[in-house]
Amino acid sequence: MHPMSILKDKLSVIDRVVPHGSKVVYLDIPLHLNVGDLLIYKGTEQFFKERNYQVLARRTDKSSLKYVEETKSLPEDVIILLHGGGNFGDLYVPHQRLREAVVKKFPRHKIVFLPQTLHFNDHNEMLKSGNIMRSHKNLTIFCRDVRSQKILQEHFCDDVELCPDMAHSLWGVFPxxxxxxxxxxxxxxxxxxxxxxxxxxxxxxxxxxxxxxxxxxxxxxxxxxxxxxxxxxxxxxxxxxxxxxxxxxxxxxxxxxxxxxxxxxxxxxxxxxxxxxxxxxxxxxxxxxxxxxxxxxxxxxxxxxxxxxxxxxxxxxx
Structure with a gap:
């Protein structure tokens, strides 16, 4: 099997927490011209398509926080998914604040952070953010490397799993x-x-x-x-x-x-x-x-x- 086919297959670890046919909300879609983030976005949508997710709402990174603030309730079986990438930490503060807001607003919903790489310049900021996320009882974080996994397990969440980037869903789709x-x-x-x-x-x-x-x-x-x-x-x-x-x-x-x-x-x-x-x-x-x-x-x-x-x-x- 081609190594890229193997990597696409490894994305199936997400099926454990987001089964085929799930009802989901997809937040933090990149509205900018970083094509790398757009590849993650396209891969994520391809992943959704192959698993027949019912996507009840999609919001860009510019309106996701507004969606969180204005949403009074969601059906209990809806899973909240946040876009993956490399913005988990304090280099891109608005994205981290959105994750924290979701965790606070929806304490009883399943929340999933799609594959991320973590980086904090400020250790105290990491501890503060970790304390917020540790409070959630149904949070799963997928990450793209071992270093991120170790930090996330220690400070943020018990349910942390290694996973390739979502762009790998595009293998066999692109020319x-x-x-x-x-x-x-x-x-x-x-x-x-x-x-x-x-x-x-x-x-x-x-x-x-x-x-x-x-x-x-x-x-x-x-x-x-x-x-x-x-x-x-x-x-x-x-x-x-x-x-x-x-x-x-x-x-x-x-x-x-x-x-x-x-x-x-x-x-x-x-x-x-x-x-x-x-x-x-x-x-x-x-x-x-x-x-x-x-x-x-x-x-x-x-x-x-x-x-x-x-x-x-x-x-x-x-």
Missing amino acids: QQNRAEIKRDTLWMIRKDIEGGKVSAEIQLPSPDKYEDWEDICTDKDRKKLKLLERTERVNKALSSGLIGTSSSWGTYTDGLVARVNDYFMSFDTVVTSRMHGHILCCLLGVKTKLLDNSYGKNSGYYEAWTKDVPECELISL
């Missing part, structure tokens, strides 16, 4: 690169945000103006669409989180955006990246990839846990 159609040599996809690590001088990188990050690959049309939907979400936050169907419109639009990114990646022979999902996307598409670490070891941890056996993948030690 595979046809090497006869390769037009370019190397794509250098290097992080430009707060997780960007220092690259060793031994790595012969091109000049920074040759780097690309997710936003560079997106177009002005994508940015205009995002601004429009951000305005609709401001209306949803002011009135009702479900007044305008932002998540539906965004879902349809980003199907095309992701397809465009797939074509772009497949036009290169090799992708050198410090973006975890640049790496995962290459694995999904069958593109050669060389992975650099981010600022706190997220990428190397993921590679060692999951993708080291995928063909044409290499971790570049710094």
